[in-house]
Amino acid sequence: MRLKGIGVSPGVVAGRAVILIQRAQVLRYQIAAERVGPELERLEESRRRSRAQLSDIRARVSERRPELSSLFDAQLLMLDDPMLVPRAADIVREQRVNAEWAVQQVFHEFSAVFEEMADPYLRERTGDVADLVGRLRMNLRRGVSTPRDMLRELDESSVLIADELTPSFAAQVDWTKVRGFATDAGSRTYHTAILARSLDVPAVVGLHDASQRIQAGQLIVIDGSASEIIVDPTAADLARAAHQAEDHRPAETGEAERRRPAQTADGQRIRLDANIEFPDDLAAAKYAGAEGIGLYRSEFLLSGASEVADEDRQYELYRRIVEGMAPRTVTIRTFDVDEEQLAGRMTGPTFAAGWEPDAERGSRQGLRGLRLSLTRPDLFRVQLRAILRAADHGSLRIMFPFVSSVEQLRDARAMVIAAAADLTRRGHAPPPVPVGVMVEIPAAAYTADLLAREVDFFTIGTNDLIQYCLAVDRADERVSRLYEPLHPAILRMILMVRRAASRRKIPVSLCGEMASDPALLTLLVGLGLTEFSMTPGAIPVAKQVLAELRCDELRALARRVLRLATVDEIERELLAAIGKLTMIRGVTP
Numbered sequence: 001m002r003l004k005g006i007g008v009s010p011g012v013v014a015g016r017a018v019i020l021i022q023r024a025q026v027l028r029y030q031i032a033a034e035r036v037g038p039e040l041e042r043l044e045e046s047r048r049r050s051r052a053q054l055s056d057i058r059a060r061v062s063e064r065r066p067e068l069s070s071l072f073d074a075q076l077l078m079l080d081d082p083m084l085v086p087r088a089a090d091i092v093r094e095q096r097v098n099a100e101w102a103v104q105q106v107f108h109e110f111s112a113v114f115e116e117m118a119d120p121y122l123r124e125r126t127g128d129v130a131d132l133v134g135r136l137r138m139n140l141r142r143g144v145s146t147p148r149d150m151l152r153e154l155d156e157s158s159v160l161i162a163d164e165l166t167p168s169f170a171a172q173v174d175w176t177k178v179r180g181f182a183t184d185a186g187s188r189t190y191h192t193a194i195l196a197r198s199l200d201v202p203a204v205v206g207l208h209d210a211s212q213r214i215q216a217g218q219l220i221v222i223d224g225s226a227s228e229i230i231v232d233p234t235a236a237d238l239a240r241a242a243h244q245a246e247d248h249r250p251a252e253t254g255e256a257e258r259r260r261p262a263q264t265a266d267g268q269r270i271r272l273d274a275n276i277e278f279p280d281d282l283a284a285a286k287y288a289g290a291e292g293i294g295l296y297r298s299e300f301l302l303s304g305a306s307e308v309a310d311e312d313r314q315y316e317l318y319r320r321i322v323e324g325m326a327p328r329t330v331t332i333r334t335f336d337v338d339e340e341q342l343a344g345r346m347t348g349p350t351f352a353a354g355w356e357p358d359a360e361r362g363s364r365q366g367l368r369g370l371r372l373s374l375t376r377p378d379l380f381r382v383q384l385r386a387i388l389r390a391a392d393h394g395s396l397r398i399m400f401p402f403v404s405s406v407e408q409l410r411d412a413r414a415m416v417i418a419a420a421a422d423l424t425r426r427g428h429a430p431p432p433v434p435v436g437v438m439v440e441i442p443a444a445a446y447t448a449d450l451l452a453r454e455v456d457f458f459t460i461g462t463n464d465l466i467q468y469c470l471a472v473d474r475a476d477e478r479v480s481r482l483y484e485p486l487h488p489a490i491l492r493m494i495l496m497v498r499r500a501a502s503r504r505k506i507p508v509s510l511c512g513e514m515a516s517d518p519a520l521l522t523l524l525v526g527l528g529l530t531e532f533s534m535t536p537g538a539i540p541v542a543k544q545v546l547a548e549l550r551c552d553e554l555r556a557l558a559r560r561v562l563r564l565a566t567v568d569e570i571e572r573e574l575l576a577a578i579g580k581l582t583m584i585r586g587v588t589p
């Protein structure tokens with residue numbers, strides 16, 4: 001069977017299909033017969049963990065609000081429903097697919113049944129199922145942090161068939177294992193198309209429903225030159241693919257090449273740091289050639305733990321990261337969780353005491369990040385002491401998340417001073433440590449000039465800045481398409497923060513997902529940013545793309561873009577400019 005699409009990167013490759021449904025963030029891949037057993041055990045382990053977490057939340061909620069505990073009873077019951085985990089186990093066994101995919105399939109089956117129901121109460125139960133399935137998937141993901149990790153276990157000869165493939169996702173894929181890709185979506189894929197060409201990976205887009213029609217493990221030829229893919233190819237098709245594939249392997253970059261710092265074609269140095277969640281991510285950050293850790297999301301040390309690490313354990317962990325990265329700098333962000341996440345994660349005796357999660361009001365816009373830390377000085381001071389102790393072992397910075405006012409910053413700085421005083425009393429005065437804030441709430445962006453007077457650095461967190469600036473709940477699919485990094489308001493805000501930092505001569509970096517998208521990255525450089533932090537896998541591609549472009553041309557591009565009124569106009573300008581800029585140098589066809 002041949003499916004016609006739009007060839008966006010030339011070349012022919014063959015491989016076994018791995019299906020990625022990026023919108024649901026699930027990967028579907030075929031597992032070998034001997035992996036069925038371990039896969040079923042993984043599923044069962046996820047059920048065990050989910051049960052323990054739910055029982056725990058239920059127990060704590062019922063002490064305060066018995067009327068709410070039935071919500072968790074329902075989820076606990078569902079966990080034992082034969083239509084859920086056992087059904088997912090059947091799918092793993094029968095279709096020989098990974099457990100995440102099986103769980104997602106079961107969710108679809110459940111939703112279809114619930115949607116048919118006349119009773120609105122029952123219809124609303126889809127939300128509970130979604131919540132539970134989300135928990136099962138979260139527990140299946142334990143220890144797996146990035147899509148690149150998800151793709152780690154693939155065979156060398158895979159091709160990726162996806163509903164869509166955004167550049168930030170594509171930038172994280174290990175293209176030494178994935179030979180080529182094809183996507184259903186054809187719109188908005190130009191960023192990915194540019195990326196595919198710069199990686200020399202054959203690609204066909206605009207295939208409509210290929211990700212539905214193709215089975216995981218099916219043999220596929222992707223012919224980017226002929227704008228088609230061949231499902232179950234003949235021997236002749238395969239021979240042609242084999243012949244051409246040799247010419248289309250991405251070049252292995254050597255150690256020296258990876259360590260080379262990023263710069264634009266006209267010599268503007270760009271600092272590329274890595275975002276990490278776990279100490280184990282350090283290896284990936286160093287391999288990718290990160291100049292430092294621009295964002296360590298410390299709250300991940302809470303995830304899955306039965307009890308929050310005490311000061312010594314936190315110190316050991318921070319120390320490991322700082323020493324592992326030395327002499328490069330590590331920016332440790334203090335815990336960024338909300339009430340619900342804190343309640344779900346903190347179950348140990350130390351932290352359960354005195355903790356009263358408000359299950360009804362807990363939200364991502366409520367007590368979260370620094371606000372929550374300031375209401376829990378006991379937790380906060382422990383964390384700050386642990387970080388300050390780790391500063392003895394290398395270069396680190398402290399960063400506060402979710403700051404919306406100068407008062408909060410002052411309170412937080414006072415806590416740093418108090419934590420340092422605790423250590424001094426113990427006979428170990430810590431070294432001075434730079435303190436900065438994440439600018440990720442519009443109020444912080446608008447008062448960046450005021451905040452800049454009182455901090456040592458800024459980090460712009462566009463993931464949150466975009467959703468709060470545009471009032472878009474990303475979880476609500478009816479408005480999620482309005483989540484738009486290229487909205488003129490976002491670009492103006494970024495520029496405003498960059499200028500406020502320049503005036504006070506403090507460093508400013510940007511660590512949101514936006515930086516992982518090579519096309520958006522170029523525009524951010526045009527807006528005057530020269531420091532970024534991104535998922536490690538995105539760093540080599542960012543370097544490659546930046547090396548092809550001139551900073552002066554990107555600045556001119558940004559000036560033009562800032563005069564445009566709509567996202568569409570901005571996208572068109574960006575595409576035209578990047579296409580033209582790279583073509584001038586003969587980099588892309």
Ligand code: PEP
Pocket residue numbers: 295297336440460461462463464465511512513
């Ligand atoms: C951000 O908000 O842009 C950010 C990097 O932080 P997080 O994604 O952890 O909220």
Ligand code: MG
Pocket residue numbers: 401440461463464
């Ligand atoms: Mg954030």
